[in-house]
Amino acid sequence: MKWDEFFVTGEPMIYGAMASIVLASLAIVVGLTYFKKWGYLWREWLTTVDHKKIGIMYIIAALLMLFRGGMDGLLMRAQLAIPENGLLDAQHYNEIFTTHGLIMILFMAMPFVIGLMNVVIPLQIGARDVAFPRLNAVSFWLFFAGAMLLNISFVIGGSPDAGWTAYFPLASIELSPTVGNNYYSIALQIAGIGTLLTSVNFLVTILKMRAPGMKLMRMPMFTWSVLITNVIILFAFPVLTVSLALMMFDRMFGAQFFTMANGGMDMLWANLFWVWGHPEVYIVILPAFGIYSEIISTFSRKNLYGYKSMVYSMVIISLLSFLVWAHHFYTMGHGVTVNGFFSISTMAIAVPTGVKIFNWLFTLRKGKIEFTTPMLYSLAFIPIFTIGGVTGVMLAMASADYQYHNTMFLVAHFHYVLIPGTVFAVLAGFYYWFPKLFGFRLNDKQGKRAFWLIAVSFNVTFLPLFFLGLKGMTRRTFTYSAETGFGPLNMLASIGAVGLALGFVYLVYNIYWSFRYAPRDTTGDPWDARTLEWSTPSPVPEYNFALIPKVDGLDPFWNSKKTGQPLTEGEYEEIHMPNNSGQPFILGMIFMAFGFCMVFSWWVPSIVFGIGIVIMLAVRSFERDHGRHISVKEIKETEQRLRGEQS
Amino acid sequence: MLLVVFSALLVLLTGCNSLAVLNPKGPAAKTQSEVIIFSMIVMAIILLVVYVLYIFIITKYRASKAAPDYEPPHEEGNWLLEMVWIVIPIIIVTVLSVVTVRSTSAVENVAAGYENEKPLVIYAASSDWKWHFSYPEEGIETVNYVNIPTHRPIEFRLYSYGAISSLWIPQLGGQKYAMSDMVNTLHLLAEQPGSYVGKNANFSGKGFSQMEFEALAMSPTEYAEWVKEVKDTASDLTEEEFNSLLEMNFAGRKTYKSTHLEFNPPPEGENAGHDHGGSSDSDSSTEMDHSEMDMDHSNMDHSEENATNGN
Numbered sequence: 001m002k003w004d005e006f007f008v009t010g011e012p013m014i015y016g017a018m019a020s021i022v023l024a025s026l027a028i029v030v031g032l033t034y035f036k037k038w039g040y041l042w043r044e045w046l047t048t049v050d051h052k053k054i055g056i057m058y059i060i061a062a063l064l065m066l067f068r069g070g071m072d073g074l075l076m077r078a079q080l081a082i083p084e085n086g087l088l089d090a091q092h093y094n095e096i097f098t099t100h101g102l103i104m105i106l107f108m109a110m111p112f113v114i115g116l117m118n119v120v121i122p123l124q125i126g127a128r129d130v131a132f133p134r135l136n137a138v139s140f141w142l143f144f145a146g147a148m149l150l151n152i153s154f155v156i157g158g159s160p161d162a163g164w165t166a167y168f169p170l171a172s173i174e175l176s177p178t179v180g181n182n183y184y185s186i187a188l189q190i191a192g193i194g195t196l197l198t199s200v201n202f203l204v205t206i207l208k209m210r211a212p213g214m215k216l217m218r219m220p221m222f223t224w225s226v227l228i229t230n231v232i233i234l235f236a237f238p239v240l241t242v243s244l245a246l247m248m249f250d251r252m253f254g255a256q257f258f259t260m261a262n263g264g265m266d267m268l269w270a271n272l273f274w275v276w277g278h279p280e281v282y283i284v285i286l287p288a289f290g291i292y293s294e295i296i297s298t299f300s301r302k303n304l305y306g307y308k309s310m311v312y313s314m315v316i317i318s319l320l321s322f323l324v325w326a327h328h329f330y331t332m333g334h335g336v337t338v339n340g341f342f343s344i345s346t347m348a349i350a351v352p353t354g355v356k357i358f359n360w361l362f363t364l365r366k367g368k369i370e371f372t373t374p375m376l377y378s379l380a381f382i383p384i385f386t387i388g389g390v391t392g393v394m395l396a397m398a399s400a401d402y403q404y405h406n407t408m409f410l411v412a413h414f415h416y417v418l419i420p421g422t423v424f425a426v427l428a429g430f431y432y433w434f435p436k437l438f439g440f441r442l443n444d445k446q447g448k449r450a451f452w453l454i455a456v457s458f459n460v461t462f463l464p465l466f467f468l469g470l471k472g473m474t475r476r477t478f479t480y481s482a483e484t485g486f487g488p489l490n491m492l493a494s495i496g497a498v499g500l501a502l503g504f505v506y507l508v509y510n511i512y513w514s515f516r517y518a519p520r521d522t523t524g525d526p527w528d529a530r531t532l533e534w535s536t537p538s539p540v541p542e543y544n545f546a547l548i549p550k551v552d553g554l555d556p557f558w559n560s561k562k563t564g565q566p567l568t569e570g571e572y573e574e575i576h577m578p579n580n581s582g583q584p585f586i587l588g589m590i591f592m593a594f595g596f597c598m599v600f601s602w603w604v605p606s607i608v609f610g611i612g613i614v615i616m617l618a619v620r621s622f623e624r625d626h627g628r629h630i631s632v633k634e635i636k637e638t639e640q641r642l643r644g645e646q647s
Numbered sequence: 648m649l650l651v652v653f654s655a656l657l658v659l660l661t662g663c664n665s666l667a668v669l670n671p672k673g674p675a676a677k678t679q680s681e682v683i684i685f686s687m688i689v690m691a692i693i694l695l696v697v698y699v700l701y702i703f704i705i706t707k708y709r710a711s712k713a714a715p716d717y718e719p720p721h722e723e724g725n726w727l728l729e730m731v732w733i734v735i736p737i738i739i740v741t742v743l744s745v746v747t748v749r750s751t752s753a754v755e756n757v758a759a760g761y762e763n764e765k766p767l768v769i770y771a772a773s774s775d776w777k778w779h780f781s782y783p784e785e786g787i788e789t790v791n792y793v794n795i796p797t798h799r800p801i802e803f804r805l806y807s808y809g810a811i812s813s814l815w816i817p818q819l820g821g822q823k824y825a826m827s828d829m830v831n832t833l834h835l836l837a838e839q840p841g842s843y844v845g846k847n848a849n850f851s852g853k854g855f856s857q858m859e860f861e862a863l864a865m866s867p868t869e870y871a872e873w874v875k876e877v878k879d880t881a882s883d884l885t886e887e888e889f890n891s892l893l894e895m896n897f898a899g900r901k902t903y904k905s906t907h908l909e910f911n912p913p914p915e916g917e918n919a920g921h922d923h924g925g926s927s928d929s930d931s932s933t934e935m936d937h938s939e940m941d942m943d944h945s946n947m948d949h950s951e952e953n954a955t956n957g958n
Binding site for chain 2: 090091094161162163167169170175176260264265266267300301302303305306307308309329331332333335336339340343344347348350351354355357358359361362364365366367368369370371379382383386387390391393394396397398399400401402403404405406407467469470471472474475476477478479480484485
């Protein structure tokens with residue numbers, strides 16, 4: 001590593017980014033000092049173990065990453081808008097599509113889903129926090145450390161440039177000698193550990209901490225989806241952990257697992273990557289199915305149609321998700337039998353997915369449909385995602401896939417799956433649960449305008465890509481000649497991308513405006529919803545439920561409203577809550593420093609920070625912290641204040 | 648609305664020659680194009696059912712149309728209905744599975760009707776960022792273009808001197824990976840003479856976008872003439888020359904009257920991947936200077952055209 005290679009140089013855009021990073025950091029530091037908010041930041045956020053605040057931090061991070069990944073996407077679309085465009089060179093373009101994929105999947109979709117999971121799950125099952133609140137904070141700060149490491153790569157050392165799939169031997173030290181793919185192996189590893197801890201945490205939370213009477217088959221559908229998702233994480237993420245470790249050994253310690261020489265096997269990487277990578281798709285999509293189930297049921301004023309088949313179909317999807325990985329590389333040459341098997345297992349997923357689509361449609365049928373912003377996203381999901389689904393079946397057919405593989409057709413397909421399947425869902429969930437967290441709704445009129453802009457622009461951006469694929473345009477190509485005839489459709493897609501960007505900017509304005517002017521909701525149940533989280537006051541007090549509710553069926557809060565039977569009984573008692581702790585944050589920062597030194601192979605500081613990590617684990621192991629109690633008086637006051645009752 | 652757009656485009660594209668994948672010039676591509684169009688029709692029917700149901704439901708059951716005191720019913724589900732939307736998709740998937748396995752088998756083998764013909768073997772090797780085509784039968788080698796006779800099965804044997812690449816000639820048939828540690832076989836056949844775009848479809852680094860080549864299908868007599876001409880006019884491909892080709896980033900079109908297969912054998916048989924220690928090219932690629940992106944139009948180019956990328 002030469003010092004003149006430390007900062008990425010020679011690109012005006014990168015200098016601009018550097019300047020803006022420095023300026024933004026300065027502004028934050030000055031602002032915090034001027035408004036004397038350092039203490040507030042430390043006490044209320046950096047040291048918090050409250051699942052709601054951790055969820056909010058995940059969502060803020062995800063929104064920031066959405067804009068980072070979105071900028072990457074816009075740059076790609078700008079570069080491809082016209083033939084032989086000179087805006088970006090090949091190297092820059094390669095880095096951008098690599099980070100676009102990594103950030104959107106791992107640092108946008110994942111944290112957004114996990115953020116909503118954090119906010120909603122304990123509330124939905126009638127619990128006061130997750131099973132391991134401290135561990136939850138560790139998960140967040142590890143995710144944060146990984147995300148920051150990957151983001152810093154484009155100004156320091158260079159971004160990964162071998163695609164988000166990082167296929168070997170392209171990602172090996174021979175063919176990709178910059179530190180970019182070191183960032184890949186280290187940053188993803190750190191964030192991945194956080195995700196794995198989240199999975200354990202939520203599995204235990206959902207299995208052990210449900211309110212009395214909430215049997216498994218009485219859980220809300222979002223809770224079910226999260227339970228199944230976390231089972232997938234528990235089985236899939238260790239594969240990523242191992243693959244990234246092998247990658248690190250190959251790149252930094254001269255191992256030859258995936259190299260071209262000495263018996264290394266590039267096909268092994270592709271297999272390991274997708275054994276994790278395909279279940280990963282379902283990790284971000286199943287919770288979305290859960291979110292849609294909640295929202296569609298709420299705004300149809302009906303219970304979810306086919307509850308049991310919804311649950312079983314998710315279980316089947318989760319099992320099948322581990323049996324389809326080779327469809328990502330039918331073209332690797334594994335013959336008719338293997339490709340036949342994976343074609344059939346892949347198409348089989350269409351059956352349980354179809355069951356869900358029809359169950360949602362029949363939930364809507366005979367309902368009393370209200371078109372709120374979260375409902376609009378959920379309703380748009382059905383027709384758009386169905387296009388993503390049927391094109392997925394087309395891609396599953398191996399013989400035809402030889403023609404779609406690596407083309408824009410594939411790119412169009414997975415954006416048609418992931419944007420309505422995940423992005424629309426987290427936005428819908430964001431609008432839906434926002435009042436629970438902040439005590440007011442986001443402005444509905446503005447929300448709808450943003451929705452229409454986003455939904456229409458999405459189709460303008462990605463529908464043309466199907467045709468570009470059939471015309472023979474490959475993905476990841478940084479330019480094309482005018483004779484190919486790819487120009488007009490690319491221009492159309494780029495125009496759509498601008499619309500999409502405007503939609504998201506307007507969405508941010510929607511949030512800003514609502515923070516300033518939206519009227520306060522004092523009911524705690526602004527949507528007239530069905531599940532337990534809406535029985536709490538908004539914003540939710542730190543202990544969630546002053547009294548733990550009793551559950552005797554599906555949609556307990558709805559039933560309680562209809563029958564007049566109260567959900568809770570008895571008198572307030574002292575509530576035992578965990579203490580805040582700075583340790584998770586400090587641990588995350590040490591991990592970040594450790595990772596940064598590892599990326600540059602600075603061994604001595606790496607070892608020092610490595611020891612730091614061990615010390616932090618030891619400190620926690622010997623710590624005695626029995627938490628604290630909230631007095632009955634304080635509970636009474638809080639409940640009265642939040643429910644707007646003037647005593 | 649979406650449906651109308653989608654089906655209109657579907658009609659448009661099925662008759663449209665500008666979609667290379669649906670404008671086949673050989674049996675493999677033809678099979679694939681038929682499978683694609685068949686699946687599109689099936690999918691369009693599924694979309695139609697879902698969309699009709701969807702539009703009907705969200706127009707009929709909106710709150711603004713309902714009576715103020717309307718209470719939606721409590722519905723657990725319906726066993727019979729749910730069986731309908733489980734069984735019908737299973738039937739569809741079964742049909743598609745049969746089509747898939749049959750057509751995959753068809754395109755993975757020599758095209759039907761040509762089984763008795765001796766295939767023309769062409770080794771296609773990628774290096775960053777070129778294609779090397781070796782004709783062992785004729786003893787000639789080309790770079791960045793490939794000439795083939797029509798109506799004769801071509802057996803491409805694919806491998807790579809660098810990153811994984813994927814040889815794709817959309818109008819002749821689907822793609823397959825070329826990798827450094829094994830040889831893959833791709834069966835193609837051209838039924839009409841013509842110049843077809845070929846390319847690397849799998850991202851392989853900085854020069855990936857320039858890895859296009861021309862696949863020129865010509866009548867067997869023209870092909871024989873071309874081979875003879877190459878034999879008469881081109882020079883030998885020496886080991887030294889080949890190594891320098893591997894090292895340069897871009898090479899333009901080149902033609903030789905001998906192949907690299909003798910001194911630099913492909914990774915098949917005893918030379919296959921996982922037991923041959925330190926291959927000769929691994930050192931050179933480490934030292935490869937990735938900043939040298941300039942094209943090298945070497946004067947050893949023996950073909951008439953200097954074009955790099957075909958069309």
